[in-house]
Amino acid sequence: MDRVTFHKLCDLLQYTGGLCFSRNVTVPEKVAMFLSILVHHNKNRCVKFQFKRSGQSFRNTFMQY
Numbered sequence: 001m002d003r004v005t006f007h008k009l010c011d012l013l014q015y016t017g018g019l020c021f022s023r024n025v026t027v028p029e030k031v032a033m034f035l036s037i038l039v040h041h042n043k044n045r046c047v048k049f050q051f052k053r054s055g056q057s058f059r060n061t062f063m064q065y
Contacts, residue, residue: 006031 001009010028013019019027036042 001035 006028010031013031014027019030021027022030
């Protein structure tokens with residue numbers, strides 16, 4: 001996915017879908033984590049290592065919705 005399409009997806013999810021920034025994680029980072037799990041069939045442990053996030057902030061990101 002190219003950058004323009006990715007940012008359009010982030011804007012769409014933010015303004016239409018209600019996805020919002022959290023204190024520690026931005027909307028583009030949330031979308032990138034989610035797409036990484038879907039596309040590459042990664043485990044949560046691999047994604048939190050790839051994005052350099054703690055398990056707590058990663059879990060809170062996805063348990064929020």
